[in-house]
Amino acid sequence: MMSQVPKIHLDRVSKTYPGSKIPAVDELTLDVHEGEILVLVGPSGCGKSTTLRLINRMIEPSAGRILLDGEDVTEVNPDKLRRRIGYVIQQIGLFPHQTIAQNIATVPGMLGWDKDRIRTQVDSLMTTVGLDPKQYRDRFPKELSGGQAQRVGVARALGADPDIMLMDEPFGAIDPITRDRLQNEFLRVQGELHKTIVFVTHDIDEAIKMGDRIAILGEGSKIRQIDTPERILAYPVDEFVDDFIGAGSTIKGLNFLQVGSLKKIDYPTITVSEPAETGVARLDEAHQEWLVLVDEAQSPLRWIRRDDLSGPTPRTGDIGEEIGELLRTDDTLFHALELMVESASGQTVVVDAHGAYAGVVDMTHLNRAIRRAQLEARLHYEELEANA
Ligand code: ADP
Numbered sequence: 001m002m003s004q005v006p007k008i009h010l011d012r013v014s015k016t017y018p019g020s021k022i023p024a025v026d027e028l029t030l031d032v033h034e035g036e037i038l039v040l041v042g043p044s045g046c047g048k049s050t051t052l053r054l055i056n057r058m059i060e061p062s063a064g065r066i067l068l069d070g071e072d073v074t075e076v077n078p079d080k081l082r083r084r085i086g087y088v089i090q091q092i093g094l095f096p097h098q099t100i101a102q103n104i105a106t107v108p109g110m111l112g113w114d115k116d117r118i119r120t121q122v123d124s125l126m127t128t129v130g131l132d133p134k135q136y137r138d139r140f141p142k143e144l145s146g147g148q149a150q151r152v153g154v155a156r157a158l159g160a161d162p163d164i165m166l167m168d169e170p171f172g173a174i175d176p177i178t179r180d181r182l183q184n185e186f187l188r189v190q191g192e193l194h195k196t197i198v199f200v201t202h203d204i205d206e207a208i209k210m211g212d213r214i215a216i217l218g219e220g221s222k223i224r225q226i227d228t229p230e231r232i233l234a235y236p237v238d239e240f241v242d243d244f245i246g247a248g249s250t251i252k253g254l255n256f257l258q259v260g261s262l263k264k265i266d267y268p269t270i271t272v273s274e275p276a277e278t279g280v281a282r283l284d285e286a287h288q289e290w291l292v293l294v295d296e297a298q299s300p301l302r303w304i305r306r307d308d309l310s311g312p313t314p315r316t317g318d319i320g321e322e323i324g325e326l327l328r329t330d331d332t333l334f335h336a337l338e339l340m341v342e343s344a345s346g347q348t349v350v351v352d353a354h355g356a357y358a359g360v361v362d363m364t365h366l367n368r369a370i371r372r373a374q375l376e377a378r379l380h381y382e383e384l385e386a387n388a
Contacts, residue, residue: 005070006031007196008055008164013064015050024050026220027064035194041207042217042224042244048200051221052166055198056085068164083107086157086165086195090172093153094141100126100152101137107159125155128189147178154186158193167199171206183209204245208233208252216241230256235377250370251334257369259336259350260329264359269294272301276309292349293320298356300326300349326351329358333366340366 008031015025024047032038040048053059055066057078065074073081094103104122113121123133129151141149150171157165170186171179187210190197201207207214208229215226218240225232225241233253236242242249268282269292279291283306291309293302304320324343327336327350339348340363350358 007034008032009067011065036212037197039207039211047221086162088157088167088170090169165197234373254333257333262365279309
C-alpha cells in the first residue's frame with residue numbers, strides 16, 4: 001500500500017475553456033507518486049495537454065483543487081509554482097537569441113543564483129543530458145540538430161533542480177532513431193534523479209516504454225484505466241482500452257517478464273572431461289534424448305545425443321548440434337520469443353549471471369507465463385472490484 005501523501009494530487013479538477021460547452025477536463029481525480037513517471041496517454045483532443053497545463057497553472061481550473069505534497073496550490077502565485085516544476089514541450093521553445101548556456105540558466109537566473117553556481121549547474125546539466133559543455137555552451141539553438149535541441153529543452157527544465165517535471169510529447173517531433181535514443185537517455189537520467197514526472201503522449205508504445213504507470217484517458221481526460229504497463233497489457237479493462245492498445249498487447253507484455261521467472265526443463269549435462277557412460281546413465285535417469293555438453297565452468301557448448309557418447313569422453317566441437325544464442329535469466333521473454341522463433345528446435349538454453357547452464361525453455365513455458373500474468377492481473381482487478 002502507498003501510505004505517503006501523493007506528490008501531486010488532483011481533486012475533481014475540471015477545465016471548461018471559454019466559449020466551449022464541453023469540459024476539456026471533466027472532474028479528474030488523479031494521484032502521482034513521488035519519483036514515478038506517470039504517463040497520460042489517449043487520443044488527440046482528449047485533454048492531456050490541458051491536464052498538464054493545469055498542474056503548473058499555465059491555465060486555471062474551472063473547478064477542483066490541485067495539491068502538491070499535500071498542500072493546496074490552487075491559490076499559490078503561479079510564477080513561484082512554476083519554479084518548482086520543470087516543463088518540457090515538443091516545440092522546445094528555446095530562446096533563439098540566447099546561447100545554450102543562457103537558455104539552460106533561465107530558471108536559476110530568475111531565482112537569483114550567483115554566476116558561479118549557475119555555471120556549475122549548467123555544465124553539470126549539459127553533461128547529464130549528453131552534451132559536451134565545452135563544445136556546446138556558447139552555441140545558439142539554430143546550430144543544433146533536433147535531438148540536441150530537445151536535450152537542451154530537458155536540461156533547461158531541470159535548471160533549478162525541480163522535484164516535478166511535466167513533459168508534453170517531449171520527443172514527438174523527432175525521427176524514430178533519435179527518439180529511441182533520447183527516451184533511453186532520459187530513462188537513464190531519471191534512474192539517477194528520481195523526479196516526479198507527468199509525461200504526455202498519444203503513442204501507446206512510448207507510454208509503455210516510459211511509464212512506471214500509465215493512465216489511459218478518454219474524452220474529457222476521463223481515466224479509463226490507470227496501472228502499470230504490464231498489468232494494462234495483461235488485462236485491458238474494456239474495449240476502449242483494448243482498442244487503444246491495439247494489436248500485439250500479449251507480445252508487448254513479454255517485455256515485462258523475465259526468463260528467470262520461468263520453470264525450465266532440466267536437461268542433463270555432461271562436462272567435456274566426464275566419461276561417456278556417465279552421460280548415458282544421466283540420459284536414462286532423466287528419460288531424455290539430449291544432453292547439454294558443458295565446459296568445466298558449466299558453460300553450455302553443444303547439444304549431444306546418446307549416439308554421440310560412443311567414445312571414452314564426449315569430444316568438443318565435432319559432435320552434436322550447435323546450441324545457438326544463449327538466454328540469460330535476466331533477459332525478457334520478448335527476447336526469449338525471438339530466439340525461439342529463430343532456433344530450429346524452438347528450444348533455447350538459459351544461463352545464469354555467471355554464464356553457467358540453468359535449464360532450457362520452449363514455447364510451452366512462454367505460454368504458461370503469459371497465462372499466469374493474465375490471470376494475476378484479472379484477479380487483481382476482481383479484488384479491486386470486490387473491495388470497491
Ligand atoms: P490533447 O492534449 O489530449 O490532444 P488538449 O488538452 O490539447 O487535448 O485539448 C482538449 C480539448 O480542449 C480539445 O477539444 C481542444 O480543442 C480544446 N482546447 C485546447 N486548448 C484550448 C484553448 N486554448 N481554447 C479552447 N479550447 C481548447
